[in-house]
Amino acid sequence: SEHTGRLHSHSPSWDFSSITDEDELSAVRYRPERLDHLEQKTNFSKKELQVLYRGFKNECPSGVVNEETFKSIYSQFFPHGDSSMYAHFLFEAFDTRNNGSVSFEDFVVSLSIILRGSITDKLNWAFNLYDLNKDGCITREEMTDIMHSIYDMMGKYTYPCIGDNAPMEHVDNFFQKMDKNNDGVVTIEEFLETCQRDESIMQSMHMFDSVI
Amino acid sequence: MAAGVAAWLPFARAAAIGWMPVANLPMPVAPAEKNKRQDEMIILNVSGRRFETWRNTLDRYPDTLLGSSEKEFFYNEDTKEYFFDRDPDVFRSVLNFYRTGKLHYPRYECISSYDEELAFFGIISEIIGDCCYEEYKDRKRENAERLMDDQEDNKDAKPPNMTFREAMWRAFENPHTSTMALVFYYVTGFFIAVSVITNVVETVPCGSSPNQKEVPCGERYTVAFFCMDTACVMIFTVEYLMRLFAAPSRYRFMRSVMSIIDVVAILPYYIGLVMTDNEDVSGAFVTLRVFRVFRIFKFSRHSQGLRILGYTLKSCASELGFLLFSLTMAIIIFATVMFYAEKGSSSSKFTSIPASFWYTIVTMTTLGYGDMVPKTIAGKIFGSICSLSGVLVIALPVPVIVSNFSRIYHQNQRTDKRRAQKKARLARIRIAKQGTSNAFLDSKKNGLFNEALEFTSPEEEQHLRKTTSLLENQHHHLLHCLEKTTNHEFVDEQYYQQSYLEAGLQTYPSRSPSLSSRDGATGTCCTRRSKNRHAPLQNASGPPHMEPLTHQRGLQELSTIHILPLSTSRSSLNEPASLNCRITTAIISIPTPPETTPEGDAHLPTGPAHQNVVKVSAL
Numbered sequence: 001s002e003h004t005g006r007l008h009s010h011s012p013s014w015d016f017s018s019i020t021d022e023d024e025l026s027a028v029r030y031r032p033e034r035l036d037h038l039e040q041k042t043n044f045s046k047k048e049l050q051v052l053y054r055g056f057k058n059e060c061p062s063g064v065v066n067e068e069t070f071k072s073i074y075s076q077f078f079p080h081g082d083s084s085m086y087a088h089f090l091f092e093a094f095d096t097r098n099n100g101s102v103s104f105e106d107f108v109v110s111l112s113i114i115l116r117g118s119i120t121d122k123l124n125w126a127f128n129l130y131d132l133n134k135d136g137c138i139t140r141e142e143m144t145d146i147m148h149s150i151y152d153m154m155g156k157y158t159y160p161c162i163g164d165n166a167p168m169e170h171v172d173n174f175f176q177k178m179d180k181n182n183d184g185v186v187t188i189e190e191f192l193e194t195c196q197r198d199e200s201i202m203q204s205m206h207m208f209d210s211v212i
Numbered sequence: 213m214a215a216g217v218a219a220w221l222p223f224a225r226a227a228a229i230g231w232m233p234v235a236n237l238p239m240p241v242a243p244a245e246k247n248k249r250q251d252e253m254i255i256l257n258v259s260g261r262r263f264e265t266w267r268n269t270l271d272r273y274p275d276t277l278l279g280s281s282e283k284e285f286f287y288n289e290d291t292k293e294y295f296f297d298r299d300p301d302v303f304r305s306v307l308n309f310y311r312t313g314k315l316h317y318p319r320y321e322c323i324s325s326y327d328e329e330l331a332f333f334g335i336i337s338e339i340i341g342d343c344c345y346e347e348y349k350d351r352k353r354e355n356a357e358r359l360m361d362d363q364e365d366n367k368d369a370k371p372p373n374m375t376f377r378e379a380m381w382r383a384f385e386n387p388h389t390s391t392m393a394l395v396f397y398y399v400t401g402f403f404i405a406v407s408v409i410t411n412v413v414e415t416v417p418c419g420s421s422p423n424q425k426e427v428p429c430g431e432r433y434t435v436a437f438f439c440m441d442t443a444c445v446m447i448f449t450v451e452y453l454m455r456l457f458a459a460p461s462r463y464r465f466m467r468s469v470m471s472i473i474d475v476v477a478i479l480p481y482y483i484g485l486v487m488t489d490n491e492d493v494s495g496a497f498v499t500l501r502v503f504r505v506f507r508i509f510k511f512s513r514h515s516q517g518l519r520i521l522g523y524t525l526k527s528c529a530s531e532l533g534f535l536l537f538s539l540t541m542a543i544i545i546f547a548t549v550m551f552y553a554e555k556g557s558s559s560s561k562f563t564s565i566p567a568s569f570w571y572t573i574v575t576m577t578t579l580g581y582g583d584m585v586p587k588t589i590a591g592k593i594f595g596s597i598c599s600l601s602g603v604l605v606i607a608l609p610v611p612v613i614v615s616n617f618s619r620i621y622h623q624n625q626r627t628d629k630r631r632a633q634k635k636a637r638l639a640r641i642r643i644a645k646q647g648t649s650n651a652f653l654d655s656k657k658n659g660l661f662n663e664a665l666e667f668t669s670p671e672e673e674q675h676l677r678k679t680t681s682l683l684e685n686q687h688h689h690l691l692h693c694l695e696k697t698t699n700h701e702f703v704d705e706q707y708y709q710q711s712y713l714e715a716g717l718q719t720y721p722s723r724s725p726s727l728s729s730r731d732g733a734t735g736t737c738c739t740r741r742s743k744n745r746h747a748p749l750q751n752a753s754g755p756p757h758m759e760p761l762t763h764q765r766g767l768q769e770l771s772t773i774h775i776l777p778l779s780t781s782r783s784s785l786n787e788p789a790s791l792n793c794r795i796t797t798a799i800i801s802i803p804t805p806p807e808t809t810p811e812g813d814a815h816l817p818t819g820p821a822h823q824n825v826v827k828v829s830a831l
Contacts, residue, residue, distance in 0.1 A: 051251055054266075055219025058311075077224045090227050107223075114226045122229060129230045143234075150231060174234050195233055204232040204239040211222040 030063030032104035042108055043116030048212050049108065056104055064101040067091050081155030089149060093129040115209055120192065122205050127191050137185040143171045219268075255293035256307070261300040262293070269310050276334040278310065302329040309335065317344035323351040358630075381458035400451055401514045407444035407507050410437060445481040448474065448507075470513060477507040520624060524617040531616075535609040539576070542605055546572045546598040553591040560587065571595075576602025652702065655688045 032038065038049055060069060067088065074087040094102045094110050113121045128134070132142045147167040154162060178186045178194045195201045232239070254270070256263040256278075273279040286294045296303070302321060306329065309315040317326065317340050330337055340348050374382065383393035414430035414437055430437055452474045459465035480500040512518040525532065547568035554562040561584040562568045571584040575598050586595045695701050 047251075052222075055222075058219060073220050074224060074227075077221070086230075090230070093230075111223065111226055114229050123233070126230055126233050130233075147234065150234070170234065170236070173236060191233070200238045201233055201235075204235065205229060207232075207239055207242050208225045208229065210242075211225045 030103060032063065038105065038108060041105070042112035044108065044112055044212065052108055052111070052212065053104060056107060064103045065107070066101045070094075070102065078153045078155075080157065081153040083149075083153045085145075085149035085152055089129060089132065089146060092132070093125070111212070115212055119196070119202065119205060123192050123195050124188070127188050137187045138191070139185050140171065140175065143174060143186075144168065147171050147174075256303075257288075257291070257293045257295045258298055258300040258303045259296070261303075263303065263307055265307065265310070272310060272313075273335075278306075278333060280334075282334070298329060298332060299325065302326055306330070306333050306335065309339075314341040315339050315344075316341055317348040319347060323348070323355050327352075377458050378460075380454065381460060384455055384458060396451075397514070400447065401511070403444050403447045404507055404510045404514075406440065407448075407504070410440050410444070411501075411504050411507075441481060444507075445478050448478045448510075452478065470510075473506055473509045473512075476503055477510060480504055516624065517621075520621050521617070524613065524620055527620070528613045528616050531609045531612045535606070538605050538608075542576060542598075542601060543569055543572045546576070546594065546601075549594050550586060550591060550598070553594050554586055554588055557587045557591070562586075562591075572598060575599045577606065578602060649702065652688050652691050655685070 032053070033041075035046060035049060038044075039046055042049070044052070056065075057063070059065075059073060065073075070091045071084050071087040074090065075083045077083070091102065094106055096106050096110070110125070113125050117125070127138070130138045130142060130146050132145065144167065147170050151162055151167050151170075175184075175186065177198075178190055180190050180194070195205075251266050251268050253264050254267050256265070270278045270283075277283055283294055286296055288295045301318075302325065305316055305318055305321075305326075315335065315337075327337065337348070383390055383396070387393045387397035415428050417426040418429040418432060452471070455471070455474075456462060456465060465471055480503045483500055512522065547565050550571060551562050551565045551568045554560045554568075562571065568584075571586075573579075574581050574584075575595060578599060580599075586592050691702060
C-alpha cells in the first residue's frame with residue numbers, strides 16, 4: 001500500500017495555551033491511496049470517488065477524521081438532540097483499523113459496503129455497528145446502549161414524549177424478533193436470518209443506495 | 213446546517229442504515245433524485261476574470277444570488293458562462309464564502325463597496341466570520357459617523373423663516389454665516405485683546421513724576437485707563453445681554469461655561485463702581501481686579517484650538533486625576549523621608565513635613581530652585597531618588613493626554629477639511645448638472661436635426677450628427693416627452709429670470725408653450741417668428757430661450773427649437789458666425805418660403821440656414 005506520511009492522531013485543542021510551535025510541526029499530512037486503486041477496492045466509479053473526496057477533504061483538510069470532528073460533523077445534521085453517542089459508535093464502525101482516526105480509505109470502503117454492497121454485506125455492517133465489542137454477538141447491554149444513543153438523537157421535544165422506558169421496550173422488541181434461541185444474545189446468523197425474512201427491513205436497506 | 217458539511221449529507225444518510233434493522237415501522241419513501249446531474253463546473257465571469265467552481269458549491273446557499281435561480285438572469289448563452297459586471301476582487305471573498313462557509317472581510321477593501329457587493333449577491337453581512345467581524349463593524353461604524361456628520365453639515369443650510377431671535381443666535385454661534393456676525397466677532401475679539409493689554413500695561417511703571425517714586429501707568433493715567441475699561445466692559449455687557457436675549461434656552465445658556473466667564477469678566481467693574489466709596493472693602497476691590505484676567509478666556513470663542521485644549525483636558529480628567537493622585541502620594545512619601553533624614557542636620561530648612569513638600573515638588577518636577585537643599589548624606593541619597601522617580605511619575609500619564617489631544621485635534625481638522633471639500637464637491641456637482649441640462653437644451657436642436665434630416669443637405673448631415681451617445685439621445689427624448697406632456701418647456705436659469713423682465717417689456721402674453729399657431733405672439737418672449745415679420749432686429753433683444761417654431765408655413769409638427777444668444781446684444785446676433793453655436797445651420801433645415809425671409813433678416817446670414825431661427829448654443 002502506498003500510504004505516505006505518518007498517521008498521527010491529532011485532536012484539535014481550543015485551549016490557547018496549548019497551541020505551541022510543536023503543534024504546528026505535527027500537523028497531519030495524510031494522502032490517500034491512488035484513485036485507481038480505490039476504484040478497484042470499492043464499488044464506486046471514479047467520478048463518485050472524486051465527489052466524495054472533495055467533500056471529505058473540504059471538511060478535513062488534513063486527510064483524516066478524528067472522532068471529535070466526526071462527532072461535530074454528525075451533530076450538524078441532528079441539531080435537536082445529542083448525537084454524540086451514536087456518532088461515537090459510527091466512528092468505531094468506520095475505524096476499521098482501530099487507530100482512532102478514519103482515513104479516506106476507511107471512509108470510502110465503508111460507504112461502498114453500505115451503498116454498493118450486497119445485502120449480506122450491508123447487514124454484516126449493521127451487525128458490526130451494533131456489536132460494540134466486536135465479539136460476534138449483540139448482548140442486551142450493547143443493544144441498550146445503541147438504542148439509547150438513537151433515542152438521544154431525538155432530543156427532548158418529541159411527540160409523544162419519549163418515556164424512560166421507551167428504549168428498553170424497543171430493545172425487548174428487538175430481542176424478541178431477533179433472538180430465536182432465546183439465549184439473551186443475537187448472533188450474526190440469527191440477525192441475518194431474521195432480517196432477510198423481514199420485507200420492510202429488506203426494502204429499507206436499499207433506500208439510500210442512490211445517495212452518492 | 214453549515215455548507216461545508218452539506219457535502220457529508222450523503223454519508224449521514226448512508227449511516228442511517230444502522231437504524232434500519234432496529235426500526236419497527238416502515239421507512240418513508242426517499243425523495244426522488246430529480247435527474248441527478250453529475251456535478252458540473254460552472255464558469256463565473258466577473259468583469260473578465262473567470263472563476264470556476266462546482267455547481268454544488270454554489271447550491272449550498274440557496275438563498276443567495278449565486279445559489280438560486282437568480283443567476284440565470286446573468287447567463288450568457290454564447291459563452292456558456294455567467295457574466296457579472298462587478299468587482300472581481302470583492303467577488304473573491306464572496307466565492308470563498310461558498311467554498312469554505314466563512315465570509316471574510318478584506319481589510320484593504322472599502323467598506324461601502326464591500327457592502328454593495330454583498331447586497332448584490334444577496335449575502336447578509338452578519339455571517340462574516342469572527343476573525344473579520346470586529347474590523348468590519350468598526351469600519352462600518354466609522355462610515356456611519358461620517359455620513360451623519362455630513363448630514364449634520366446640511367443643517368447648516370439656513371432654514372427659512374427664522375425669527376429675529378433665532379437669526380441672532382445663529383449669527384453668534386456661527387460667525388461665518390453672515391457679514392454682520394463676522395464684524396461683531398472681530399470687534400469683540402479686538403476689545404478682548406484691548407482689555408487684556410490694558411490690564412497688563414496698567415501695572416507697568418511708566419516714567420517717574422517729579423517725586424522720585426515710580427508709579428505704574430495705571431495710576432498715572434487713571435482717567436484714560438478708566439475710560440478704556442469702561443468701553444470694554446460696555447461692549448462685553450452688551451454682548452452678554454444680546455446673547456442672553458438670543459439664546460434658545462436662557463437657563464441653559466446662563467449655566468454654560470462661556471457665560472459664566474463672561475459674567476466673571478465684567479462683574480468686577482460693576483462691583484468696583486458700586487463700592488468705590490467704601491474704604492474697608494477697597495482692599496477686596498483690588499483683589500477683584502484679578503478676576504479681570506478671566507477676560508482672556510473669552511478668546512476661547514474665537515480660537516478653536518483653545519476649545520480643543522479645554523475639551524481634551526475635560527476628556528482626560530481621569531488621567532489627570534491619576535497624575536495628581538500619584539504625585540500626591542509620592543510627595544508625601546518623599547517629604548516625610550526627607551524631613552526625617554534632614555532632622556539631624558543643623559540649620560536645616562526642612563523644618564516640618566509640610567515644609568518639605570515644597571522641596572519634594574520642586575525636585576520631582578525637576579525644577580530644582582535650590583532654595584532648599586539636603587545637607588546630610590542620607591538626605592542627598594533620598595533626594596536623588598526623589599528626582600529620579602519624579603521624572604517617571606510625570607512621564608507616565610502625559611503621553612495619554614497628548615495622544616488624546618492629538619486625536620481630538622485631528623478629528624476636528626478632518627471635519628473642517630471635509631466641510632471645505634464638501635463645498636467644492638457640491639459646486640462641481642452643480643456644474644455637472646448644469647452641463648447636463650444645457651446639453652439637453654442643446655440637443656433639443658439636435659433632436660430636431662434628426663427629425664429634419666430629410667430636409668438637410670447631405671453634407672450638413674455630418675454636422676448634424678453630433679456625437680451624442682445613444683444614452684444621451686434617449687434621455688433627451690425622455691425629457692422632451694415630459695415637455696410635451698406638461699406643455700411646458702425646460703429653460704435655463706438665466707432665461708427664466710430674464711423672461712420675467714421681458715414680460716414687462718414686451719406686450720406678449722404670458723409664455724404659452726409650443727405649437728401655438730397664432731401669428732402674433734407665440735406666447736414666448738422669443739417669438740422669432742412673429743418678430744421676423746416686424747423687426748427682425750428685435751430678435752437680438754430676445755433672451756435666450758427655446759421656442760417651438762410655430763409652423764406658419766405648413767411645416768407640420770416640426771418644432772424648431774432655437775436657442776437665442778445668451779447675450780442680448782444685437783451685435784452678437786449680427787455675427788452669428790462668431791457665436792458659439794454648435795449646431796446652428798442645421799435647424800435651418802426648415803425650408804421656409806421666401807416670404808419668411810424678411811427684409812429684416814438681411815443682417816442675418818442668408819441662406820436656408822438662418823432663416824427663421826437664430827440659434828446659438830446657449831453655451
